[in-house]
Amino acid sequence: MSAFGELWAQLAPVGRDADSGGYLRYAFGPAEMTMRSWFVEQAKARDLLIEEDGNGNIFAWWGDPAAGDAVLTGSHLDSVPHGGAYDGPLGVVSALLAVDELRARGVTPARPIGIAVFAEEEGSRFGLACLGSRLLAGLVDPAAAAALTDRDGVTLGTAMREALGSGPAGARPDLLDRIGCYVELHVEQGRALVNLDRPVAVASAIWPHGRWRLDFTGEANHAGTTLMADRRDPMLTFASTVLAANDEARRLGAHATIGRVQVYPNATNAVPGKVSAWLDARADSPDTMEQVVAGVHLHAQHRALTDGTKVTLTAESVSPETEFHTGLRDRLAELLDDAPILPTGAGHDAGVLSAFVPTAMLFVRNPTGISHSPAEHAPDADCESGIQALAAVLQDLAC
Numbered sequence: 001m002s003a004f005g006e007l008w009a010q011l012a013p014v015g016r017d018a019d020s021g022g023y024l025r026y027a028f029g030p031a032e033m034t035m036r037s038w039f040v041e042q043a044k045a046r047d048l049l050i051e052e053d054g055n056g057n058i059f060a061w062w063g064d065p066a067a068g069d070a071v072l073t074g075s076h077l078d079s080v081p082h083g084g085a086y087d088g089p090l091g092v093v094s095a096l097l098a099v100d101e102l103r104a105r106g107v108t109p110a111r112p113i114g115i116a117v118f119a120e121e122e123g124s125r126f127g128l129a130c131l132g133s134r135l136l137a138g139l140v141d142p143a144a145a146a147a148l149t150d151r152d153g154v155t156l157g158t159a160m161r162e163a164l165g166s167g168p169a170g171a172r173p174d175l176l177d178r179i180g181c182y183v184e185l186h187v188e189q190g191r192a193l194v195n196l197d198r199p200v201a202v203a204s205a206i207w208p209h210g211r212w213r214l215d216f217t218g219e220a221n222h223a224g225t226t227l228m229a230d231r232r233d234p235m236l237t238f239a240s241t242v243l244a245a246n247d248e249a250r251r252l253g254a255h256a257t258i259g260r261v262q263v264y265p266n267a268t269n270a271v272p273g274k275v276s277a278w279l280d281a282r283a284d285s286p287d288t289m290e291q292v293v294a295g296v297h298l299h300a301q302h303r304a305l306t307d308g309t310k311v312t313l314t315a316e317s318v319s320p321e322t323e324f325h326t327g328l329r330d331r332l333a334e335l336l337d338d339a340p341i342l343p344t345g346a347g348h349d350a351g352v353l354s355a356f357v358p359t360a361m362l363f364v365r366n367p368t369g370i371s372h373s374p375a376e377h378a379p380d381a382d383c384e385s386g387i388q389a390l391a392a393v394l395q396d397l398a399c
Contacts, residue, residue, distance in 0.1 A: 003100065004383050007093050010038065012085065021374040022082030026150075027120035027131075028056065028163040035077040035089070039117055042096055048115070054169025055135035055142075056119030056160060062099055063112035069180035071109075071398040072357075073098070073390065074116035076132075076349065080124050084376025086187035090364065092117055094185045094387045101391040102399065109398040111180060118349045125150045125159075128317050129211070133349040137356055138171030145170075181328060181358040181397060184350040185390050187378050191369030192342050199385040201340040202333045203324055203361035206351045208289045209282040210318035214241065214258075214300060218309040220265060220273030231271055232308040235263070237300060238275040241311075244299035245279060245292075254283035254292045255345055278316075282345045286320060322351040325358035332360055335396055336389050346371070362389055 001009070015023045015031025025031045036058060040050055043060035051059040059065070059072075075091025095115040102109070119132030126148040134140045145168050146157030160167035193201055216234035242258050249256035257280040264274040279296060283289040293313075300311045333339045342363060350359045364378050364386035378386075 002380060002384060003097055004093065004387060005380055007042070007097065008380075008383075011035065011089055011093070014038075015079065017082060020082045023079040023085060024081060025077060025079040025083075026125040027078045028159040029125070032078050033163055036117065039077065039092060043115065046096065046099060048099075051175075052164075053136055053172050053175055054167050055132050055172070056164065056167060057132045057136055058117040059175075060115045061112055062114070063109050065112050065114065065178055067112055068178045070112035070114050070178055071394060072114040072116055072179050072182045073184065073394065074114070074118070075184055075186060076118045076121035078120060078122050078124065080122050080372045082374065083122070083372050084187075084370070084374055086366070086376050086378050087189070087371055088121060090187050090378065090383065090386070091185040094383070094390050097387045098391040098394055101387060102395055105395070107395055107399045109394075111398040112178075113394055113398050114179070116182075116349075121349055123211075123317070126156050127211075129347055130349050130352045131156075133352040135168050135170055136172050137176065137352055138173070139352065142168045142170035176356050179353075179357045181325075181360070182350060182353050183328075183332070183360045183362065183390070183393055183397070184348060185362045185364065185386055186348060187371065187376065188363040188366040189344060189346045189371035191366060193340065193363065193365035194367050194369070196340050198340055199365045199382040200336060200389045201342045201363040202329055202336065203344055203350075203363060204329060204341045205324060205343045206319075206322040206347060207282045207284055207343065207345045208286045208319065208321045209280070209345065209347055210289065210293075211316045212279045212281070212293060213314045213316055214238075214277045214279060215312045215314070216241075216275040216277070216300070216304070216309055217311075218273060218307065219271070221271040223269045223271055226271055233271050234275045234307070234309045235272050237303045237307045237309045237311060238277055240303040241277070241296060241300040245296045248292045248295040248299075249281070252283065252288050252292055254281065254288050256281045256292050256296065284343075319347055319351060322354050324350070324354060324360050328358045328360045331396075332362070332393055335392060339389075362386065362393070
């Protein structure tokens with residue numbers, strides 16, 4: 001078994017759901033904490049210096065981080081509900097093995113090399129994507145973050161105190177100032193590389209994207225005794241809005257998804273009194289994304305008049321378009337035999353950090369084209385190519 005296969009096999013059972021085959025690795029939950037402990041053990045076995053920033057983010061350093069101008073890589077370990085194995089962990093495992101590869105070559109870095117594990121990148125537990133990197137960068141108030149709740153009503157502050165003993169700490173400019181650049185390796189979330197017949201690509205940009213909560217309110221009532229004409233059913237408004245989101249995205253060449261919904265009281269024999277749904281919208285420009293959201297909201301409001309319901313729209317997180325550092329992007333593409341340069345509609349910690357340090361991303365081929373699902377996959381041979389590519393990048397930038 002390859003070095004990659006051995007490390008990957010250690011993580012494969014952690015947080016895996018036996019029924020779906022997907023992963024339940026929520027921030028600061030048991031499975032993710034097991035993953036974090038595994039990472040610390042692997043880093044210490046490589047004599048890397050462990051540093052935690054008070055926001056749930058872990059950094060493992062090869063060389064003295066106080067020297068500054070560090071080359072940082074890494075990713076995250078949490079997952080979406082029933083997600084795939086590769087989204088996040090591939091970047092962490094590849095970083096560890098890229099360090100091994102450089103050492104096998106007898107390379108000594110002239111700049112510190114760091115491996116980061118960022119907390120709550122998916123936002124699956126507390127609703128705010130890239131929460132760890134946002135806190136580090138000072139983009140989220142730590143008190144507001146501490147008050148975020150999961151679906152069981154547990155706050156982030158409580159979860160962090162129970163798992164880590166403290167947090168969140170908020171902005172760490174002292175740590176950010178020590179980072180010279182950040183390169184994140186990630187499984188491809190699409191299948192462009194299959195068509196290009198290349199195992200690795202370099203990212204150009206991240207589309208604007210965001211999450212909005214739609215609250216549809218009506219009147220809870222008895223399913224068997226309430227006349228159809230007397231109903232104020234928010235489920236009807238919700239259902240019409242789902243179709244409108246699909247229509248708006250297709251019309252404007254964007255992406256819109258409603259993949260999470262909560263119904264109250266969620267009883268088979270009751271007309272619901274409230275439906276909350278989350279809209280994920282992404283597009284190739286901020287204007288197009290805003291048009292999608294505005295169109296969905298307008299449709300929901302019009303439908304609410306028909307249904308005798310009300311609807312409110314609340315933005316939970318909105319990220320602008322991220323153009324990765326052009327010079328770094330082109331340098332990496334040339335280094336990797338003129339690797340393809342591709343945009344992505346997925347958000348990443350690299351997108352958050354790009355406002356503070358030069359940032360780039362590498363994508364490893366995903367022949368299924370599927371992500372956030374158990375079907376997400378990257379062949380071991382392509383993962384090995386990703387490790388070699390990352391090692392070449394780290395050697396070029398730090399050694």
